[in-house]
Amino acid sequence: MSSMWPSALASLDESLAELDGNLQLLEAARPVDLAHVIERLKMAVESSHNVRTLALSDVPDADWQDREHLVALFEARDLERRREQLAALADELERGNVVHRRAARVAQLTQLRSKAVEELRSLAAAEKAPPALPGPDAPHWIEWACSLKEPEDTASLQSLRAGFSRLDEFVAGLEPGMWATSGSTPQARPSVDPAAEARDLEERRARLLALASELERGEVVHHRALRVTQVNHLRDQAIQELRMQAAVAKAPSTLPGPEATEWMPWACTLKEPDDADALQDLRDGFPRVDEFVANLEPGMWVAASTAQLQTRAATPESVTEPSHREEPRAQRSEREAIQAAPTAAAALSDPGFATVIPLETSPKPNFLSQLTPRVSSFARERWRLGLPIAVLLLALLAAMQWRLHRTHADTSPVKAAEAAAPNTSITSSANASAANVAAGSPAARTPEASEKTGKPKDTSAAAKTPAPQPPPEKQVAMLNDASLRTPQAIPKNAAVKADEASATGLGEAPGIVPGALPGGVANAVPNIVRDGPTNSPKLPAQKIRVSSGVAQGQLIHQVTPSYPVQARLAGIHGTVVLQAVIGKDGKVQNVHALRGPAMLVQPALDAVKQWRYKPFAVNGEPAEADIEVNVNFNP
């Protein structure tokens, strides 16, 4: 009615105005069309009746004498109704709930709602006339207000802003779907199909579970196990949070970002203020996930599908490496033992090493400058935990190797060793480890070095394993396979010879070399047991295969490759993988490229040729070493 009475009165006044014109003609004794005037009179009476009905419908016992009184009556009723409307909206706001996936947002909006309610009640109770609230009645008001947009609804918005600043602020922050009346579904979604909503809910839950699985399958990689442990702990909490969110009865928060397989790279590249919204959503809905990814740098995550590729791409100089959270213990210990070469820390602390780092593919070149203290710290922190495990695993490996040697020694040990060596990084690593232990370097002989040899160590150096490696799972399979594999062609007398080998003992087995074997065939067994009472004859030192991590530890002089300007301008970057032979004198004798960008090969070759290593040794005898070197060029 408040919007009807002015128009009804206006209609009446219009009829009266035309009638009044005819009355003026009569008053001036001028001719008029009486029939027309009578019609006008009837219309005026009809309009008057409408106004009267309008007034009485709202206030049945209303009484008035003249027009002024009637208008005052209407205005008073309007004022009363306006106050009622404000109070009703205040009640409506109080009855409803702000719905949002983020508690902080709900709290913020609820606070705004409280201010809006207070404003409405204050205006309703004020002595002076409250401003007119635009829009429909209270039950439909919020839906209406949430649909206002500029510039189409500028007038309503301006009216709202001018008269109800708090209310305006509240609805400005309220999106459709974020308001639910008491005991009802959100108002902004009245038309949502329940089935579709259920599907949406399921999809949302599925996304959370998929990401939880993705987080479980992936690996946190870092040059410090402590950090890996910390981040893994955060990951576990994030996974738990995701699963809890997916399991709750109410609608889980919406996870921002892409699908699970692409989620981690996306999340790790979020930055403020560019991605403030996504970060806020993540923070509000998934604080644990947020904390996890906040602690995760882009290079610290290896997705399950790319873990192997990442491992293979690791460079000798890179200090980051998968932490092998889910890696089989045997494999991990083996690698850690290899990477525990005491020369690594010394080499990394070489200023020359630091100078070459910026050119290489480490995801965070600047943190390489911090590598030396981290490695030292890691060596101090981790050995207590890893030492017993490593010793046990090495013993197990030694037993398996010994069994293999026995099997092959009957036919051609050298050929068997050569055939087994090149394609298996595990074998190569074990070999390299043994080589280092046997290298007899001063560092290796120190008590500290002895500890490092046997305990888990910073895995950064091992990440640079040059040979292609299968995924961790495959590595386990291969390792087990290598241990238990049935020979494809078993000599007829194999069993007999195995028995003989067993009977004669390890060191006495003919053809078994207790030190490094040609081609890098696992020689860990002799090394592990070298302190035992063996009389194995010393063989002439031969070329050994050394892992890039071990080789890095032996590096004493490094020349930084020059980055061709044309390549840099053309955006050519990447890793040049070189194969080199390190002479007994530690010089690089023969080097050639295996792969890498063509424009970068020659600079890499030129640089590596000038590198110098500490001489490698097998059982104290100088030996040539076959190594792979990864040279990284980053623009």
Add this chain to the structure above:
Amino acid sequence: MVSLWPSTINSLNDSLAALHGSLGKIKAARSVDISEVIEQLKSAAESSRNLRALVLSELPEASWQNREELDAIVEEISKRIEARNLEQRRFRLLSLATQLERGTIVHRRTVRLNQLQQLRDQATKELRSQAALAQPPALPGPESDEWIDWACKLKEPEDADSLQSLRNGFARLDEFIANLEPDMWTIKKETTA
């Protein structure tokens, strides 16, 4: 006709006032009797038509657009009527004076006859004197040829108003008539030339 002016105008004004009262109720959305309002409207229209007819009878070429212009025309017509009334009043006084001069007083006694002759002369002078005024008083009674008969028949208290009017405006004429009996006055009939 002169008396029609105020009555017609008043009638129109009264009708319009009633109509405006009803329209006020209509404007205030109060209940009204529509048939009564229509009757008021018709009455106002009738009064308006009468007034227009009066104006046009006095000034056939008159033209106006509103009430103010109408009022000005009515005022002009009123002045004309007033002037005409004064002239008519003056004419009656002079006509009566002439009539008194032409008549003859008849009485058996000469003293009485001379006395009445003298009163007649004073009355005649008074009439002529009054007719010379800018606003001559209105002489009650009929036209001059019937006036002596009418005046000699006036008697109190029945004709007190006319006698009072006569006494107030025309004291000498009143004294002459008061001494004149109906059979004491004779007048020669005017012969048509």
